[in-house]
Amino acid sequence: MRSMIAINTTVEAAMPQRRTRSLNAPSPFQQFGPCGRIMKNSAVVMQIQDPASQRLTWYKPPLTVLVIKKVSDASVLTPFVQLVLWLLQEKNMVVWVESAVLDDALLNEDVQFRAIRDKLVTFKDGRDDLTDRIDFIVCLGGDGTLLYASLLFQQSVPPVMAFHLGSLGFLTPFRFDNFQEQLTSVLEGHAALTLRSRLRCVMHRRSEKRHEVNHAVDANAPMFPLADTILVLNEVVIDRGPSPYLSNIDLFLDGKYITSVQGDGLIVSSPTGSTAYAVAAGASMIHPSVPAIMVTPICPHSLSFRPIVVPAGVELKISVSPESRNTSWVSFDGRNRQELFHGDSLRVTTSIYPVPSICAQDQISDWFASLADGLHWNVRKRQKCLDELSDLTASGSEDTFDEIENTKMYDV
Template sequence: DAVDIEKVLEEIKGDDQLSHSRLMQTAASVREVSRQLQRRPLKRAVRNVMVITKARDNTLVSLTRELAMWLLGTPRYGKDIGVNVWVDSKLRKSKRFDADGLVKSDERFKDMLRFWTPALCLEQPELFDLVITLGGDGTVLFTSWLFQRIVPPVLAFSLGSLGFLTNFDFEQYKQQLNHIMGDAGMRINMRMRFTCTVYRAAASVLTNTAQSSSASLSTSMAGGPPTRTNTNELESTKIEGETHEVLNELVIDRGPSSYISSLDLYANDSLLTRISADGIILSTPTGSTAYSLSAGGSLVHPDIPAILLTPICPHTLSFRPMLLNDDMALKVSIPFSGRGGAFVSFDGKGRVELGRGDEVVVRASAYPFPTVMGRPLEWFDSISRTLRWNTRAAEQKGW
């Protein structure tokens, strides 16, 4: 077994007199293991390839057919045939995709061309050794949405200019796929996702006790935000709602309301602060180039394990964008004393309203999103290219 984690943890606990310098040394060692793991290419044979694209886009459907044909037919791994290809079940009847025509070209393809459904992605993600996306960054976000638990390695082809997430050029798909499906293997970027869970205030319970509890609440809240030591007595009455994995960000904002949002932010159940703002963004490093950047957040390399907290138009000048460590469970709740509700959305989708007392809990997901790397420093290329990072323009005048 590769790393016997239980044994290691036991050893650490056992050595009660571990000295400071020994502890530092051990920590450094563990870190080095972690880095080696990150740099280690995956070399296992890729026997099942899933292809994701926009099934309504004619161009993309044609390219998917071309790609599928090539993957099915190109001999690989010592056989005279290619690998299994899974395409969207929506293409089963597509005239443009013409599955029947494909199968007719080589009868062995009949078993090898398969069709995926969202249900299959959720239930049997380990079926796929590699996911190929054709499209833009949006298609990659859609892939993240499909795989709410384990995600297979994702290779994202761009059809035009490369994006933040689409780091392979489709024009060279043959060379690139031969490379990573061959001896070189694929290097993986483990992109953090967040697991976001909505908890609803138990309205029925509240209704029964409304007169007493809301009275006491309005009293305790009147003098300002609750204090750090304040324990939320109503906590036990929350009802767990939907859960989403996000790759870019979770946004909570005031929506169409013209009242500012008042949001209470907790870390590990301790209140950190009450936020007055148009909203807040909780972004992954991957999302640091998206909405968080527009709201003033820093650019964060995707290898950094951090949660970006970026306020949207905060009503205090000192509330600056922050990076929190990823082993915290962050909770945002709508105060009972606030003037209005708020809206939450997940990677720009699934927008729902939050009422008073509702909460969203965000933590680093146990299911990261593995993307196949093109080359070292490609993140810098992507920001140079897409954001025109530091392109020279605003020269100061000199004589």
């Protein structure tokens, strides 16, 4: 990557509203009573940086920018042209776009776009490798544009700045009204980051022949390469597919059998994905800075099977139970749907390559704003306060509770 990025841990004096406490939990006291202590272990020492101090810095000015726009949406065309013109003319940056963008009939009717069309660098999804070619990503649209950016970069991801021009906009905190000022500030290195962890999913096939059969069965799958390893930002979903029978899925954690899922399926999601499919299935919402993996059953045939949260460092193994009447189907962030046969397994753990999502304000403000705006979290009419004095006066009586109860008893 031409323009190296890092997380700036220094506290700038000019930063408003400096946090005085870390988002991480305090280190636990390691002495328990007069005699008990935690045994020292020098094998593994891990230091976790305070997520609130994660800020973007550039080792050198970014030169190349990838612009991802929402497809088949005419309302995004004008902002897209404005953004690309500004990046080319004002910032002298090399702008990359998907090759399909140049084939957009409505976009080619725009006079300004036709003038800059030949200056754009294009790529084809699933064919061209963008690793180390892109310094910066700008998304125009909804949450799907950020998921698409995550899919394009299966290793290190450039910083992503997402503008809300779609429907939900849970992962797109920026508004396009003053995009020039906001982009200039980010390009100068004034931005907070949310490191959105991704899940590393590895398919282990019992037979290569079955893998070839799967390509023929899933004819409606999008044209993306089916790799053995894929990184997802939201979730990996294992379901019963077209079968009328319950799915029967065995779940292992670090090699130990945990339980069998009998129901419609299972969702394994990152903290970012906890507010997607998982929350619709009854899971809790987890802040993206919390290191965790969410495991959520889909319509389990058990009243006691609740969603669980496990540490981010564990490895989950998912396989079709030998007693299952049918196979299962797997999809990764809603794409690359493929069949999971008996004897196959899927291993899921946290990837070392997160998505560095640029904050409009900060990690806390952005997340709660998206909960309120996108999901209308805890929205209800305010309860009116109870004026006890006026209530007693309006009753016109000074009878005590016991007297009222006695009256009711005699009336009966």
